Amino acid sequence: MKKLIIAFLLLTSIAGAQNGGTVESRYGIGELDLMVTARQRGMGSTAAGLQSATDINTINPAAWSSIQELRLQGGMSLEYITISRSSDVAKSGAIKGFGFVFPLEESMKLRLGSAIMPVSRSDYATVSRGSINDEAYTISYEGAGGLSLFRAGLSAEPLPHVKIGAAYNYYFGNIDQNWELRFDNGSWFTSRQTRATSHNGSGFLLGLLYDGMKHLSIGASLQTAAQLNASRNLVLEYSTQDSTLTGASGKQDLPMAIDIGIAWEMTDELLIAADYRRQDWTEAIMFDGKQTGQGEAYKFAVGAEWYPYKNDLDARTLSRTAFRLGFYMQQPYLAFENYKATEYFITAGAGFPIFGNNRGDIALEYGSRSSDSPLLGTQNIMRASFSVTVGESWFIRKTE
């Protein structure tokens, strides 16, 4: 099992080195990550009202109290985007974080949780051509980086069916914008400039989950607003093999985000969930001022999880295999020239045991992002997500 974990982490680290987003991620803090697990993605990215003994809820920390043993979880995703205005495609792979939940005490279901996760991604590459005095050149505009967070918190069930959770988020990350001007003749000096903005700051994630009604659980989470410190440097590289560095400081707002969700165990085998998320970027300060083109972001999601062989004791593996389906509609926070984009996705997924209490989850998403802006066009997006959750029972006494 340990070899599997190591191999998984190595593979995800390689996948994380690739690029392949779109130019929209140049704005704000980049393209926001859904920050949900593969199980949740398969269910239309619903999360706030979901509980699980094996899947670590990354949206509502109150759900950690449902976990019965040490859980380690990691995930990755692959994305494939086709753009209506171009024949090229954008491909990328990325680590979707790593986290664990550790049971501390059972009477109040006290749990300790921690995670490192991506928050946003700025990842694009585009080119233009030019010439001067009959010398042609190519200009590349590239972006890389994004924000991540480190999270640590607690959850508990102080009252029957009432779970609460709170976590501290430390945000960090660099977002680089790179320019390169290269002459076709190959002998003239290539210009390289980099604008690197580093961020750091703190916030909190609060969660509440109530499952006192029969077969129904209601959850809500609040990600508090945060104001990150931002430090920006512009580095110019010269033929004299030195460089110039100019710097500035500013602030980066992360607005408050609210998630509300409900999960209904319709039958012993079928779970239905729905979610709503909202985050208003309209007044957010981006380094030196409000950036035009930011608005309100929201998401509506519905999903289902089905264990068709749950009660079939003869099918040990199949009884623990789940199938998932979902749908979500999302408006990203970036709007160009007052044109807002809208995303529609259908999702499907499966979860299966690996061995013991360890599980793997796969999710597939297909959707489109469209805008009325002639600059944006329509993007068709396919995503595959994969996560592994491993259960470890610590402090075990050997049986005689």
Next chain:
Amino acid sequence: MLSGEFSLAGDRRDTVFYPFTFAGQDSGSIVNNKERPHVRIVTVLAALLLFLTACQNDPDPTGIGLIPDTDIIGALDFDSQRDSSASRSAVYPFEMTHGTADIISVGEAEGYTSRALMRWIYFPAGYAAGGRIVSATIRLHSLPYHLGDASAPFRLEAREITSFWNSYTFTNTDWADLKYEATPAGIFEGTFGDNDSIDIPIDSALVRTWLINSSVDSNITKNYGVMLQAPTGGVRSFYSLDASSLVRPQLTVIIELDGVLDTLAGESADDTYLVTGAMREDAQRIVLQGGTSVRGKLYFDLSAIPPASIVNFAQLYLTKDPDLSTANYRGADTVLVYESVDSTDNVLNSSGVFSREVESSPGVYIADGILITRAVQKWVNHKDNYGFILVAMNENTDLDRLALYGADAPEDKRPRLVVTYTTKP
């Protein structure tokens, strides 16, 4: 915490404990070794994802319209001629040594006077005080380079030098301290061709002194040699002691010892030459002179280029004035361009750039490349702008003149600097 033996979850039915309570609870964490196929599934899936994520994307022009105008960059150019930027030029004398020159020039013509110093320090042992010097001759091999009429009779005089000199440090300012005999120790008079040789007979008494000094360690440095000068017949050029062994100056002494004639050759030789003459300061010109020498300075005002811009390429154009230029020697049609790193002493950056003639514009030289680009980059970054220093090709050996149009010449002929640079976002 509990005492006793502990282990992690394994292939057994185990009991799990929490760190803050002794309450036991059946975790049901049973490992089923027969469920390995799922490991293979995970591995295959992970490998598949790895394969799919191994693809790189090529940058695409799609989306360039989303880059804000303030972040769009491009290449611009600065042209000192088009933009009428200020520039300055001047010439200055450069005191140089010629100890490493492979050509020496001797004679007087066109306002220049060239004299050579030459010496042989060692001679074969055993001949110091004995024998009879039958003859002593300095042979010089001529080159086709000259000033004045090469067919005119040439009188070359060799005078004994009586004070110390060093070919690597001797400059025109040292002439006043140089001591030599008024009476020549040897004279050549006659005509000779371009690739010819001449023999200068040397007074045997002088040669005897050299032989004796050579045999005494403390006197070796007193073999100061001879000064060669030619008051008539123009300036003629000869191979120096730094040339090929076949054509370098030779001192040959024929000595009779005990009835046997021996031929001795001077060894450990050293020579140099120096040219004096008035520096030309023609209006609207930068006149570079080899031999004496005269160098040029050229400065451009680059304040029109935004500070800290990235310079991609820089090109310097210089226009030759063929009427004032000469080709008495090799007449090389190239200029060495250096960055000046000091305004007071005109110190050169160690590496220079050879100019080349623009094919489409004969008489126009261009100097470019990474060294010119770096120099301009430094000036754009507001590091000390002392301009360029221009040096004639073969400055060390050729008494040629290369005249270039200066900063105060007509606009279409004055030096021109073209700089291509990138704007900042």
